[in-house]
Each structure stands twice: as C-alpha cells, then as structure tokens.
Amino acid sequence: MAAALEAKSALIPWLATVIGMLALYLLILLSTTVLFGLTVSLFNNVVSLQSRLAVILLLPTMAGIVGLLWLIFGWPNLSQGYRWFWMILFMFAAPGSLLASTTFRRAVDISAAMPGPGNAKSWPLRGWFMLMLSALLFSTVACSVFSTSLILKAYIGEDTPDALNRLMLISMFAASITLLPVVVFYVSKTDLFKRLSLFLVAVIVTGTMVISISPGVLAAIVYSAAQVMNVRDSVEARYMLTKTYAKEDFDTQVWGPVETVRNQPLVSAFPLFSFGDVLLLCPTSLINMGRKDWPEQSAYCALTQSSNAIRMPKRPDLQGMP
Template identity: 30%
Template sequence: MLVLYLASLMVTSAFYAAALTPFKNNPSFMALMLILPSLAGIAAMVWSVVIRQRASVFFVVTFSAVTVIIASLVMLLIPKFWATVRDTANQASPAQNAKNKWMATVIGLIGTVWGTALSAMFPMLLLIKTYPWPADRYELYKFAGICVTVSGLSLLPAAAFYICKDGLWPRTRYTLGGMMLVVASALYFAPATIPKVVDQAAKIIGIKSLEVSSYIIKDTYAAEDFDSRWGEVRTLRGYPVVEAFPLFTLGDLLLLCPKSLAPTELLDWPVVTRACLLLDAKTTKPMPEKTVKASKT
C-alpha cells in the first residue's frame, strides 16, 4: 500500500511537471497558480464521492473535468497569468497563427491539470478505505475537508521543485521533504494505514504467513490443552498435531494461530490473537503432506 501511495505521488508529480514544463520563463509563478485549478478538480471529485456518494464514475470524472476547465478559464482573467500563457504560446511554434497556438497551449494546460487532479485522488481512496465513515452531516463535511487537504498535499513535492529557485540539489531536497510531509500527513489523518503498512511489509520480508498447514508441537502442550478454536487435534508419537498457520516468525519465536483465524480482518487481530500460541520455532515443525494414492480397480 505504501509503495502504491508513493507511486501515485510520482504520477501526480509527473502530470504537474508536464503542466509546468512549457512555462520555462516563469515556472515558480505558474507552480503556485496551477495549484488552484488542480485543487478545484480535486474538490469536485471529493464532493462527488464523499458528499453525493452515489455518483457514477463517469459523473465523477466529467464533473471534475468541467470544474478544472471553468477554474482554468477564470485563472486567465488574472493579467499576469494570461500574459504568461500568451508568451508561452507565442514561443511554442512561430509558424502557427496566434489563435491556434493559444488554443493548443490552453488545451494542453487544462488536460495536464486535470490529469494532476485525477492522479491526486489515491490519498482520498486510502482515507475512505481506512477512515471510520462519518455518522452525521457535520462529520461528513469534516471528512470531505480532510480528503481535499490530503489529496491537495500530494501536489506539494512537484510544486516545491518548481517554486524553489536554488540549484538542483536544494530543489531535490525540498521535493523529497515535500514527499515525506505528504506521507506523514496521510498517516496522521488515517492512522489505520500504519498497521496495514506494517502488515504488508511483514508479508513481503517473509516473517508473516497465512498458509495453513499441519504442525506438530514438541513442547509442553498436550492435545487436551487446545480448545474448540483449534478444531480437531490429533496426537502423533505423543505430541499434538494441529491445523494452523504461523502468523509471525522472528528468529526462534513463532506465533502459531489456529486455522479458524485465517480469514480474520486486520483490525480484529488484537482481540483474536489471544487464541494463538507463542512457541519455540525449534520445537514446532510443519508436517509433510501425504499424497493419497488412487486405489486400483
């Protein structure tokens, strides 16, 4: 999940950089100005998804596009913004007439800003998945504000790179600092993502597994020590054999959980893990699977 989040930040930065690339004469000014139509597109999608709730994907995307177009056209009423767009259009291709150059520049600008707004919506989806759904209207609007804030902050890394007028290293440093701030903000507003990130990391590095198998426990436990949550417990050579999975394995420590807990949701683990046993990995071994030979007829 964290990898996907960082990937979405890179996509957002790429779209935002594409919107700013033509404006080489005044990139810092445009980096500030283009935040506004991008936020307008983000706010439109948040309203459609969080407040309206039953909006279709087509409506969400279309409403965001219309909002970005209106916001961008309003921005053209700002004299300095208009002059920057006009100068960039004139420098783009001297062979074209002025109207065509201006239209091409504005359409390209609106398209990349809209792409920036769309790519900045992953933080909102992350919040919706992990944040407790609001119980009343006030909490719903508060949640919508949090979604706009977290999604809008994803514009910060790319904006910092272009707003900063120092050398390449300071600009890169500010960009990385912006990414850290965005990730920290997302974790602050959606603290439930922290255990999910840890859970995914544990699976990747191989210390967590939900693969059920038969385990023989050569410890101080007997078959009668296991309750019904462990299912049928067999005895082999005087040792109990259970159907279980190793929730965590770290060094010689093994947290073995009964098969019945395999489908448990992440948020319920603090309660249900009381049924698990902390064992010595040296005395708890998986049993080999026996293949059943088909009988000859």
C-alpha cells in the same frame, strides 16, 4: 516482536522490505506532485512568471481535488456517468477560470507561440496548449483517488458517519498538501541546487505529515512488508507442537479436531507471524480474517518457537476413493 528482533540476520532484509514498501507508498502518494510539477513545467519558457503561475495553478487544482473527494465521500452511490460529467466539466472550467488572470493569459501567449514564433496570435496553437494544460490538470486531480484509496484501505476503525467525515478531511488534506513541494520549488528565489534541496525536504515533510495523520497507514505498510517477506503465510498445514502445549489447551470450536501424535498435540494452523525463531500459529478458521480483525482474534493463536513446531507432511484425502 521484541523476541523476533533478536534474529539479527533476518532484521536487515526485514527493514529493507519495510523501507521499500514505504517508498512505494510515497511514490503513489506523490503522483499528484509529479503531475502538478509537469503542469507548471509547461511554462518553462516564461521563467520570470513561473513562481506566480505555480500559485495561480494551485487554486483550481486544489478546488478540483476537494470537489472530487467530496463527490466520492458525499455521494458514494453516484453513478460513474455523473462522476465523469463533473470531471470533464472541471477539465474545461478550470482552464477557463485561469484565463481571467492577466498573468496566465500572457504566459499562455508566450508559451504557445514558442513552437512557431511567427504565429504568436495563432488560436490553434493556444488551443492545443490549453488542451495539454487541461489534460494535466485533470490527471493531477484524478490521481488524488490513489492516495485516498491507500488511506481507506489502511483504516481499520469503525465505519461511522464521524469516521467517514474524518477520513474525507484527511484525504482532502493529504491530496492537497502533496502539491506543496512543487510550489516550494518554483516560488524559491535561490539557485537550482538549493531549490532541489528545498523540494526534497518538502517531499519528506509532506510524506511524513500524511503518514502521521492517516490512521493505520504505518501498520498497513508493515503488514504488506510481512506478506512480501512471507512473514505471514496464509497456507494451511498440520503442525506438531513438541513443547509447552498440550491437547487440552486448544478449543476444538476454534481449532477444530486436535490429534495427539507421540504424546504431542497436532493442530491444523497457518503462521500469522514467523520471524527468526518466533512463530505465531493461528487456527485455520481465522485464515480469511482481515487486518482489522486481528487485534481481537489473535488472542486465539498459539505463540511458540519455530524449532518447537514441526510441519507435518500432508495426508492424501481418501474420501471418495475406491
């Protein structure tokens, strides 16, 4: 990679792609933040109570996230029907538990009555308001699955019970802490500009914490950026290596048959890494390897320069032709 960084012209788009993939990851991660913010915003008509309501709503939301992820990790074979049962139960139980709070009931009465001030005690209005609240809480909890899936896909370690428990705790923490920026925004007793500034700082801190504690996330982001920029290309081709290597350097059990053309080795390979003039060619037998296998399998690849590797034209397959 150090040699590849000498290609200054390719470095800027590479960094832009990595930053873009990082931003996309944060958007997915912060989907719970957005939905939780929409939940608290239902009470914009009771600004004086919103700071307390943000904390009140935080508790059942975190409980729902922890419970859902506990079901996913603890009972991976649980049927979808049972999972939906518990999710729907949460959808109705969470708002029901909130009604035990006098502050919450008062806020519901005021917010539900705003569309029709003459019907402040209308049960249909309050019922419709509670249904919207339940749907947003349900969506907030359900979106925690997205951040969890990103963490699981990025993990490349051993699949052991201890690792599973660690990933479960990381996922619970990552999904729960993304609610923090909303609480910071509504609890802050300053002007709107400072509240927005604190919110953005909380988003950055939250995203940094989640990325830093999630194993393999940064590597997964770079790997995805490499695929977007075609730094990694999973297309097999024949390459003639004009310098450094000879036919006997390639093990036929890994590389397959190696020909000699104009006294140069001709191999079937694909570029695992191509950046600037740096080219890492790997045998086609490894083309379907996953990211978790490359730290070990990349030792079989040949490091060369793009200027020293000539991609040969494809030959037609004459087998079966008359």
